[in-house]
Amino acid sequence: MQHGSLKNNILYISKCSAMGVVVFECQRCGHCCRHLLEDINGVTNGLFLTIKEKKLFPRELVFPQRAMGLKGPNRVISYQLSLDRCPYINDQNQCEIYSKRPLACRAFPYIIEDGKPKVSTKCQVIGSQMDVREYRVVNLAESEVEASWKIERYLQNRYKQYSKRKTYFWEYDLKSRIWYAC
Numbered sequence: 001m002q003h004g005s006l007k008n009n010i011l012y013i014s015k016c017s018a019m020g021v022v023v024f025e026c027q028r029c030g031h032c033c034r035h036l037l038e039d040i041n042g043v044t045n046g047l048f049l050t051i052k053e054k055k056l057f058p059r060e061l062v063f064p065q066r067a068m069g070l071k072g073p074n075r076v077i078s079y080q081l082s083l084d085r086c087p088y089i090n091d092q093n094q095c096e097i098y099s100k101r102p103l104a105c106r107a108f109p110y111i112i113e114d115g116k117p118k119v120s121t122k123c124q125v126i127g128s129q130m131d132v133r134e135y136r137v138v139n140l141a142e143s144e145v146e147a148s149w150k151i152e153r154y155l156q157n158r159y160k161q162y163s164k165r166k167t168y169f170w171e172y173d174l175k176s177r178i179w180y181a182c
Helices: 102-109 125-131 143-160
Strands: 006-007 010-013 019-023 037-038 044-045 048-051 062-068 075-081 110-113 114-120 134-138 168-173 177-182
Touching: 044 168, 048 062, 048 102, 062 143, 075 143, 102 143, 110 143
Parallel strands: 019 134
Antiparallel strands: 006 010, 010 134, 037 044, 048 075, 062 075, 062 168, 110 114, 168 177
């Protein structure tokens, strides 16, 4: 099995020589919807939104997330929700926009990072079962896998569309409200 390979909706993640199994079944606990903000390498990020998905939320709650540009962020390619708690999660842990929820919500806990399939340990089901020092097998629904790959293709298409030889990738930090060149 290769690191991060996917076969029949089972994600094989290798980290060392032991093997264990993590089975994902959403418990509808709402934890993922109530802990959206994430600090990655000192940059605070919110829920990923495509250009079309930003219209699902009130304008004042949506900020740019990623952009391309030479001397600064000229072309925004993705957006983010600035709240830690989604405004559409109700007290029964149901999404009020479930049928049109963002791709990031559809994909969770499956993520693509650096072009490789992974799972988010932000999910309490995954986090409670997973020891990242060991091999793990994660059984995921086809819809989660497809949504995650759609995000990856969306970003790759935007990079290709807007990239030039001297264009930089920019990331917006929700906490400091500052753009950082990557």
